[in-house]
Amino acid sequence: MDNYYPRIKDLREDHDMTQQEVAEYLMMKQPQYSRYERGIRDIPTDILIKLARLYKTTTDYILGLTDNISTNK
Amino acid sequence: MDNYYPRIKDLREDHDMTQQEVAEYLMMKQPQYSRYERGIRDIPTDILIKLARLYKTTTDYILGLTDNISTNK
Numbered sequence: 001m002d003n004y005y006p007r008i009k010d011l012r013e014d015h016d017m018t019q020q021e022v023a024e025y026l027m028m029k030q031p032q033y034s035r036y037e038r039g040i041r042d043i044p045t046d047i048l049i050k051l052a053r054l055y056k057t058t059t060d061y062i063l064g065l066t067d068n069i070s071t072n073k
Numbered sequence: 074m075d076n077y078y079p080r081i082k083d084l085r086e087d088h089d090m091t092q093q094e095v096a097e098y099l100m101m102k103q104p105q106y107s108r109y110e111r112g113i114r115d116i117p118t119d120i121l122i123k124l125a126r127l128y129k130t131t132t133d134y135i136l137g138l139t140d141n142i143s144t145n146k
Contacts, residue, residue, distance in 0.1 A: 003118050042117050045076050049136055058139075059132040063122055066131075 004039030007062050011055045012037075026050055077112030080135050084128045085110075099123055 012022050023033035026047060035041040043051075043062075052059045060066045085095050096106035099120060108114040116124075116135075125132045133139045 005118070042119075044115050045078070045118075045121065045136060046115075048118065048132075049138060052133070052138065059121075059136055060125070063118060063132055065122060065125065 003042045005036075005043065005063055007064060008043070008051055009037045011051070011057065011062070015055060022051075022054070025054055076115045078109075078116065078136055080137060081116070081124055082110045084124070084130065084135070088128060095124075095127070098127055 019034055020030045023030040026033060036043045036047065048059050048062060052062060057069050061069050092107055093103045096103040099106060109116045109120065121132050121135060125135060130142050134142050
């Protein structure tokens, strides 16, 4: 899996959220969201942005480019 | 265009690079790269990461989530 980003699972669990809850926030079905967590589908940029906002982190953190979890704004 | 990120064009021009040069760096053809700049194709995460590295910036800057161009590492 070229585009596997395990941090979206870690962030979800750190926020005590279920896949169902995150899927609802993203306005999609749980199985679709699940494919992002498992690295089966690449995360589209609009979803990446929504996840960064949900978890108050950066897209760089989600993508593993930085270990700094906090926002860079 | 839902996923239009004009900064990848601005960054390329600020670095005095042609679409052809950036496309070669990304190991793709120029017309394919051009579709990202024009917002016709969403930017896949692996390309987003390579562009951030090329321009020594963050994916957050490319996606317009921050105006801070410098790296957050």
